[in-house]
Amino acid sequence: MCGIVGFTGAQSAAPILLEGLKKLEYRGYDSAGIAVMADRKIAVHKVTGRISNLCEKTGDGSKVPGTTGIGHTRWATHGAPTEENAHPHLSNDGKFAVVHNGIIENYMSLREELIRDGYHFESETDTEVIVHLIEMFYRGDVREALIKTTNRLRGSYALGVICSEEPGKIYAVREASPLILGIGLGENYFASDVTALVNHTRNVIYLEDGEFAELSEDAIRIFDCTGQVISRKATRILWDVQAAEKGGYEHFMLKEIMEQPGAVKATIAPRIKNGAIEFEEMGLSVAEIKNIRNIIITACGSAYYAGCAGKYAIERLSRIPVDVELASELRYSDPLIDEHTLLIVISQSGETADTIAAMKECKDRGAKALAIVNVVGSSVAKLADYTVYTWAGPEIAVATTKGYTTQVTVLYMLAVFLGDKLGLIGNRKTQMIHSLQSLPRQIQQAFDLNSSIPALAKKYHASKSLFFIGRNTDYAVALEGALKMKEISYLHAEAYAAGELKHGTIALIEEHQPVIALCCNPSIMEKTLSNIVEVKSRGAEVLALTFRNNHKILSVADDLLFVPDIDPLFSAVVEIVPLQLLAYYVAKENGCDIDKPKNLAKSVTVE
Numbered sequence: 001m002c003g004i005v006g007f008t009g010a011q012s013a014a015p016i017l018l019e020g021l022k023k024l025e026y027r028g029y030d031s032a033g034i035a036v037m038a039d040r041k042i043a044v045h046k047v048t049g050r051i052s053n054l055c056e057k058t059g060d061g062s063k064v065p066g067t068t069g070i071g072h073t074r075w076a077t078h079g080a081p082t083e084e085n086a087h088p089h090l091s092n093d094g095k096f097a098v099v100h101n102g103i104i105e106n107y108m109s110l111r112e113e114l115i116r117d118g119y120h121f122e123s124e125t126d127t128e129v130i131v132h133l134i135e136m137f138y139r140g141d142v143r144e145a146l147i148k149t150t151n152r153l154r155g156s157y158a159l160g161v162i163c164s165e166e167p168g169k170i171y172a173v174r175e176a177s178p179l180i181l182g183i184g185l186g187e188n189y190f191a192s193d194v195t196a197l198v199n200h201t202r203n204v205i206y207l208e209d210g211e212f213a214e215l216s217e218d219a220i221r222i223f224d225c226t227g228q229v230i231s232r233k234a235t236r237i238l239w240d241v242q243a244a245e246k247g248g249y250e251h252f253m254l255k256e257i258m259e260q261p262g263a264v265k266a267t268i269a270p271r272i273k274n275g276a277i278e279f280e281e282m283g284l285s286v287a288e289i290k291n292i293r294n295i296i297i298t299a300c301g302s303a304y305y306a307g308c309a310g311k312y313a314i315e316r317l318s319r320i321p322v323d324v325e326l327a328s329e330l331r332y333s334d335p336l337i338d339e340h341t342l343l344i345v346i347s348q349s350g351e352t353a354d355t356i357a358a359m360k361e362c363k364d365r366g367a368k369a370l371a372i373v374n375v376v377g378s379s380v381a382k383l384a385d386y387t388v389y390t391w392a393g394p395e396i397a398v399a400t401t402k403g404y405t406t407q408v409t410v411l412y413m414l415a416v417f418l419g420d421k422l423g424l425i426g427n428r429k430t431q432m433i434h435s436l437q438s439l440p441r442q443i444q445q446a447f448d449l450n451s452s453i454p455a456l457a458k459k460y461h462a463s464k465s466l467f468f469i470g471r472n473t474d475y476a477v478a479l480e481g482a483l484k485m486k487e488i489s490y491l492h493a494e495a496y497a498a499g500e501l502k503h504g505t506i507a508l509i510e511e512h513q514p515v516i517a518l519c520c521n522p523s524i525m526e527k528t529l530s531n532i533v534e535v536k537s538r539g540a541e542v543l544a545l546t547f548r549n550n551h552k553i554l555s556v557a558d559d560l561l562f563v564p565d566i567d568p569l570f571s572a573v574v575e576i577v578p579l580q581l582l583a584y585y586v587a588k589e590n591g592c593d594i595d596k597p598k599n600l601a602k603s604v605t606v607e
């Protein structure tokens with residue numbers, strides 16, 4: 001996720017662009033840049049790091065003349081966070097500058113075609129193909145060039161474009177990434193979201209997918225992909241800036257929970273090619289896959305629990321033994337590792353000290369390391385032999401949600417990928433890929449099925465402790481569900497393998513003890529049902545998470561959370577969603593600081 005802004009009017013553009021980018025920094029902050037037009041020339045200024053570096057470089061914009069420009073703050077997906085990869089990107093003839101938020105899924109083939117046609121690339125980004133296509137299609141009409149360019153693109157994009165042949169104009173294009181037009185007096189704007197606009201205007205137009213806009217200081221023209229002009233009424237923004245940063249949600253955590261369908265889709269879609277899972281960026285060959293005798297997954301916290309969930313699918317489809325180890329333990333355990341070991345390192349931040357230390361220890365012993373990480377160019381990504389990025393976008397809340405679900409999604413895709421390359425899944429691949437592609441919709445269904453969660457939170461928010469129980473994948477999800485509850489609501493919560501309770505812990509079950517029972521795997525449902533009866537007979541109150549038509553569980557549980565019909569092989573990505581929401585609303589009932597829980601940091605860079 002990145003942030004883009006554009007301005008045209010009578011004022012100096014650079015200071016306004018910089019101020020807008022500061023408001024969008026929560027969307028991405030590893031590099032930034034502006035492009036401003038003066039005397040029919042485009043000047044580009046880019047930095048790595050925060051917007052403050054760009055302000056310093058441009059004297060808060062005072063050193064940059066011109067009243068028309070575009071700006072970008074980046075969350076790297078394709079290409080490390082360097083000045084060359086920062087936006088805006090210039091066409092070879094210097095006539096066009098482009099900023100982009102989104103992912104161009106077919107950029108590799110477009111890049112090869114453009115290089116064959118003689119275009120020179122400065123960066124590793126997917127975005128740069130856009131500005132060269134515009135140059136290629138330009139015959140004096142920017143709108144026509146934009147329409148022809150977008151006809152070649154596959155993926156998501158919110159674009160900002162300026163052309164030195166069209167002084168005083170900025171162009172905006174929207175497809176599956178947010179883009180809003182700001183209507184000023186003698187000036188006009190565009191931005192990725194309203195936070196960058198509300199200080200200048202509260203009159204905005206939300207562009208729709210497939211729409212283009214041409215903005216000058218006194219006019220805004222919206223048109224569709226046929227060039228047909230569209231009229232659109234303005235909307236008045238009532239949010240304050242802080243609310244706008246959270247997209248209107250009360251907390252970043254709730255915003256990021258609700259972003260999960262999009263984040264999981266962004267992580268899956270670019271990696272499905274010709275009916276198979278392909279990790280172009282990973283570089284793990286079939287020969288190297290056949291050389292793997294065992295897999296060790298290592299991480300901390302929720303990333304470790306993601307590994308616990310992914311283990312089942314990887315073993316089932318690749319038949320390679322998988323151990324999941326806490327990084328803080330693995331590094332001191334004298335691990336049995338050799339050149340046949342694949343180490344999978346999971347980390348949202350890519351900067352967790354224990355995880356990095358364990359990774360180094362295992363690499364020193366001969367393991368190859370595959371990183372699953374959300375931050376491009378982070379320490380874990382740099383240390384890895386192979387890297388697969390989750391494309392969740394920046395995660396601001398300390399408690400991870402979309403970070404976890406996109407990590408598990410990558411593990412599921414890896415399971416299918418390994419099984420396919422080892423020739424073990426045959427024609428089941430098609431069904432498995434269909435199941436993966438259904439995950440974003442099923443997450444949305446999990447939202448829709450559980451409107452009762454705020455009421456359930458009122459019932460359970462004062463509990464002394466909560467037990468989460470489940471078997472197999474349900475147990476792995478119970479681990480993450482319990483951590484979510486602990487870290488944001490401060491209630492004591494523990495997850496147990498459901499079959500383990502009778503070996504001691506059941507002694508703690510007393511009258512009205514809340515037990516959250518995960519029952520999302522039909523093949524072991526009867527077993528978990530017997531565990532529910534076990535604890536109920538000792539006075540427990542059971543909140544069951546299961547399917548709507550699971551009448552046996554429905555008949556014994558006191559309260560219910562639901563999942564849609566999901567493939568048990570890939571269920572963790574959907575099962576966790578009601579538990580994230582339960583933890584969120586319990587924490588809200590308890591008046592906790594949900595985005596910044598006490599004692600916690602977003603990235604634990606100390607041991």
Ligand code: AGP
Nearest residue numbers: 301302303347348349352399400
């Ligand atoms: C999860 O909600 C916590 N914030 C924490 O457990 C986190 O998952 C852990 O510290 C690992 O962080 P990483 O994914 O950035 O390595």
